[in-house]
Amino acid sequence: MRFVDLFAGTGGIRLGFEWACSEQDIKTECVYSCEIDQKACESYELNYEVNPKSDIRDLEVLPQFDFLLAGFPCQAFSYAGKQKGFGDTRGTLFFEVERLLKLYKPSFFLLENVRGLTTHDQGRTFETITTHLIDLGYSVHHLLLNSSNFGVPQNRVRIYILGSRWGSIKTNLYSDPGPADSHKYDANHIQGNLFEQPQKTVLVRDILETDVHQRYYCTEAFVKKLKKVVGNDLSVLHGYRLIDYRGGQSIHSWELGLKGECTRKEIAFMNLLIANRRKKQFGIHQDGKALTVDQIKTFYNNEDLPELLCSLESKGYISCYDGKYNPVAGNMSFEVFKFLDPNRISITLTASDANRLGVVHHGIARRLTPRECARLQGYPDSYQLISDENAVYMQMGNGVSVPVIKAVIEDFFVNNYAHLIKAKQSNLWMNDPATSDVAG
Template identity: 70%
Template sequence: MIKFIDLFAGTGGIRLGFEEACKKHDIKTECVYSSEIDKNACKSYELNFGENPLSDITQVNDLPDFNFMLAGFPCQAFSYAGKRKGFGDTRGTLFFDVERLLKKYRPKGFVLENVRGLTTHDKGRTFETIVNSLKSLGYSIEYRLLNSSNFNVAQNRVRIYIVGILNKDFIINTISDVGAVDSHNFKARNVQRSLFDDFKPIKVVKDILEENPDPKYFCSETFTKQLKKVIGDDLTKLHGYRLIDTRNGNSIHSWELGIKGECTPDEVEFMNLLIANRRKKIFGTHQDGKALTVEQIQTFYKNENIKEIAGSLIEKGYLSNYEQKYNPVCGNMSFEVFKFLDPESISITLTASDTNRLGVVQNGKPRRLTPRECARLQGYPDSYKLQENDNAVYKQMGNGVSVPVIEKLISDLMDNNKELMLDIFHPDKPYTLPSHTSKTHDQNLSKSMVC
């Protein structure tokens, strides 16, 4: 029997993967303590595990006896989406509660999960501090950067996983692999993989779609008409398109859809050229997208009625004029769907803020992903119960952990460390593990740890 604790538990993704690996290896488990501060996440956890983990781990000092720790400690301070203040931010210092409990209770092992940005924050010094801290407590450490899409999960999600065992060296044969940089690259790589017989099974977006989703997830008639005005009647052309007002490329803008009011062809051209040119270094290097003067805009937009066109766009709300400089008024949050996924590829990374606005075109109709589909994008089994509060589930899945990655790591640990596992897990019956050839992955990880 292995007794474990589940910290920063969220909706239980790490626990699901851990318990599944143990089940496959005939090892009994007991979660003796779980902790999560988000009340809605606690409701999902209780719905599935029969216990409410609501607590603030910073205020917890006394725990039941346990010999393994699971912890997906909060990532906002380290992520590319956040301010990346690291240990200078209160959220970042929650790692020290992990350290505090490891030091006090000395469990035989742990698995930690965090965002990729943790490895490069402060030029790698933050991650080095964490690793050195864990080693100073007597733990041997192995860490891997892994992309969920390499583990039969239809999502491009790179995370750092840290495994530690007390006072004993161990082997993990899973190699760091950050996978494809985006869904387009994933498709190209998959075509190459198909030329060979020996490759891992992969899952793509079409594999996680519900056959008969609730009509409430379909896009409104108005939004659908706006999309057809730009794309045409064949909405499958939307596969892979992003709806965004700050970039060109494979994207559609609010002024093309007419969300704030219909625009003339000249106005659409003005806005598209402004978006395409305002990032150029000839207009300055002080920021990525610059506000431009009329004179600067005239270098790439030749219409003589430029001021009249700009005035009309300002009146409609697509353009702003501050200190005689023009800038687009970005309305990304106004789109019913901000990204249409390609059914033949993987999803972009789920996030807590916008998972509810990921979409797909299915049977010629545009719609948002359902909460169940988002759970599938994290590798949650359909047996996992979801709350009726859709927005809460979208947020939870955006914050979640890809279950199959945890299951693979723990299985790897069990399969390659026979005597060590007998010591740690103490199964009720003799347990025989196959021996494997060890591999070294440090150099592979260092190549993967690139911003």
């Protein structure tokens, strides 16, 4: 099975694809890899002994292939981004995938992206993509899958789009976005298929390294501030967020005294402010609205209000603009923004903050290591990580969950064997590698 690996990143889709093919005794050959990010190329070359550095927009002539893999850029459709979609250059890169599908007509493809692709622009973006793929002569089937259902302890929902030129696609997998909250994860709910044994439930504790270097430990000063809030038993931090614009199971900068020590009254007022500023009577802003003094007086009308506002503004915990007060969200100032619960699954890894995910392990508050982040994505320990740790954190936040790719591909092969026979008979795969380029 000859394939191309486009938007290859660090090779996660390739790894899952080759793993699935190996399980089905299908030999593979990657005839071309394409990736534009230099650091990702370093990781790819370290593990596959080929540097994929190239720009898909420059690709004209490729070796013959029959399976196209592409994790095309997701930022344009991501909830974490600005959701510009096809108005964003990264969004239009889908049409480069379409161009190569039209030119080479491979038998099959697998595309991976964020779940926001299905809802962006009220579904019109996804409808456009699907229509274009069908117009090229492909049967198209998509699945919304949560990595936590495939033996990966991460609440990560992605869309997987399969295409075949040889008829309707059958599958034993079903769309399941899983839990909306990592803390509501049901350890007994693991999606499987006919050819796999029930998977072992994997939790955060199962991916933690036993011997972690002290450079990943939280600083003594930060730990001291944490203990001031929760006491000496740091395991209380399991599942806590460190965030300045939400309440709930959270710790805030004013409680830690990151910008200066706060009095009990100041702390209580700040907690009241973030709890009330999200009420519908003040607006429908997701993370709350800036409030006037009169609005604040509806929930705090004590005589010391002017004094509190002045003190908190001088310390930098609130700002005042046009007579309205708002918490200053300094979330990047926290050494750890979320302490994972070892007995649950992780929140979704992202490129921007994977390096600030933490855990309390053996009584020590620390950040996750790059290897632990790789394990959260299902990469085996045999996968080599480059020495640039910040790059690895970003790569794992941008990457795919390898076991999900493996499950999708293997399920496709098992349930669509007739498609493989037709593809083989078409002489588009399993033939002499010395065949000339299609474009030639």
